[in-house]
Amino acid sequence: MxxxxxxxxxxxxxxxxxxxxxxxxxxxxxxLVYLDNGASAQKPTAVLDAMDHYFRTSHSNVHRGAHTLGDRATTLFEGARETVRSFLNARSTNEVIWTRGTTEAINVVANGLAETLSEGDEILVSRMEHHANIVPWQMIAERTGAVIRPIEITPAGEIDESSFDGRLASDRARILAITHVSNVLGTVVPLERLLTKARERGLYTVVDGAQAVPHYQPDVQALACDFYVFSGHKLFGPTGIGVLYGRETLMEAMPPLQGGGEMIERVSFEKTTWNTLPYKFEAGTPPVAEAVGLGAAIDYLGQFxxxxxxxxxxxxxxxxxxxxxxxxxxxxxxxxxxxxxxxxxxxxxxxxxxxxxxxxxxxxxxxxxxxxxxxxxxxxxxxxxxxxxxxxxxxxxxxxxxxxxxxxxxxxxxx
Known part of the structure; x- marks a missing residue:
């Protein structure tokens, strides 16, 4: 052996x-021999039980309920956010935004960063990206006049760092959107080195961690990335829930993607003002049970x-x-x-x-x-x-x- x-x-x-x-x-x-974990991992009983217990004992809408069930649901919901904050080593729960998944999280970031782009600015993405880390940027490029510049790979499926350095050398490079782990190849990208170079050039850095978090526990402060996103269902949690980590100062400055419900502070026919972080980016009734389930999945992994x-x-x-x-x-x-x-x-x-x-x-x-x-x-x-x-x-x-x-x-x- x-x-x-x-x-x-x-x-x-x-x-x-x-x-x-x-x-x-x-x-x-x-x-059953289940070898499709990259698409969606299976769920432990701890996750199933946590969601079942929530629905049986604590289901309510969160934050504004003037009753016991509302308090219970809010405590569980925000407790799960704290679990994710600890998992990522984010500085604050203000930097942990609930989304429906990785795809929505990237769309939120792309929409927010669109205001920083001008015609001819360059968005760098690698050849090995999932469509979810290509298409949103293409949509923003069409809107702003920016252009997508692909970072090439080697035949082995690794980042071609000469291609990366060449793209980064452009005076118009503004955003690096890159996967942590390739969903097709399994390649682990040398993220720390690439992010350091991008940061030195003043680029915004967006990391798709969907395929990484089932295998590694990222430290967003050590990575010093601006944004890190992942989906719950690949991390042995439920579908319909994802996480957007965003540096607080950047999230404060970015406009929300969706309007209505929880993301407002005050509404009048003349003007609406946004809620504080993280709620500014969480329009509508949130996925409470799914957040509870994701928190339980992270706790389950924490025993190992x-x-x-x-x-x-x-x-x-x-x-x-x-x-x-x-x-x-x-x-x-x-x-x-x-x-x-x-x-x-x-x-x-x-x-x-x-x-x-x-x-x-x-x-x-x-x-x-x-x-x-x-x-x-x-x-x-x-x-x-x-x-x-x-x-x-x-x-x-x-x-x-x-x-x-x-x-x-x-x-x-x-x-």
Missing amino acids: TDLAAAGKALDITRIRQDFPILSETVNGKP SRESLETAEQALLQRANELVETVPGLSVIGTATHKVPVMSFKMEGLHPSDIGTLLDQQGIAIRTGHHCAMPLMDYYGVPGTARASFAFYNTLDEVEQLFQALQKIQRLFAE
């Missing part, structure tokens, strides 16, 4: 899996050493890499040195969607397609890939099952 595998076993993955009821499901008569979880996940990726050569015609897309446990691949003569369907028949769930990263697919000259993405609750046996199933598929089509 490798050192990585031994470390992963020390976590008692069997016990951990009991915390996730869905992992006991069967699919097409086979035990993040280093031990990372070690267990790296053991899965290491074994997957070892087994690649056992499947003739299989090639991996993205071979960066520093990766989270994500493997995108193609098989000679097979469309990715066919691979996904055939694996599903064997109880194995993966993701197929362009993964909302068409510019990246264009770079590699493929319409899409099959993607297996692992979480700490996956096992080495499940990695073996994946490759045994791929061998079976390869033999079937080789005949």
Whole structure:
């Protein structure tokens, strides 16, 4: 047994899996092997129970209810915000904005920063970005006359730092919007180094952390980024909830994206004034139960050493890499040195969607397609890939099952 595998076993993955009821499901008569964690991770009982308890005992609208349930709901809601603040090491809960997810969070930031842009200003995004960190900036560029400048990558799927330095050298560069971890390649971007360079040039920095937070606990003060965003459902929490961390001085100056409800201080037909942070950016009834669930997910993860979880996940990726050569015609897309446990691949003569369907028949769930990263697919000259993405609750046996199933598929089509 490798050192990585031994470390992963020390976590008692069997016990951990009991915390996730869905992992006991069967699919097409086979035990579920869930390897689509990059799209949406499964939820522990702690999250399900926290949301159920909220609805059964404390459901109410928050902040303005003059009754006990309103007080209970508000306490839980704002308690979850404090949990997120601590998770990110933000300076204040004023810097923690609830959104519907990463996509909405980036749209809020893009809308707010639009006022800082003029015609010809440049927004830097990398070739490996999710569409959610491309399209909002394109929309703002059309509105302001700014232009999008892509930062190129290497064939291994790493940031081409000469391309980055070249883009950064432009006198018109204003915003760097970059992923922390690629959802397709699993590449971990050298964020600290890139952000330092961007900060020295005076750029606003926006980090898409959706794929990073399931594997790492970011420290936004250490990163010194202006904005950091992520989604709850990838962090073992519920859907419909996300987080926008924004530097308080910047959030104070930015206009809100949506109007109405909680985000107002005073309304008249002549003028409306905005509420204080963080409520200025939280129009309407907020996702109270989802916030409670996300707080519970972070608390659940807090019982483990993040280093031990990372070690267990790296053991899965290491074994997957070892087994690649056992499947003739299989090639991996993205071979960066520093990766989270994500493997995108193609098989000679097979469309990715066919691979996904055939694996599903064997109880194995993966993701197929362009993964909302068409510019990246264009770079590699493929319409899409099959993607297996692992979480700490996956096992080495499940990695073996994946490759045994791929061998079976390869033999079937080789005949």
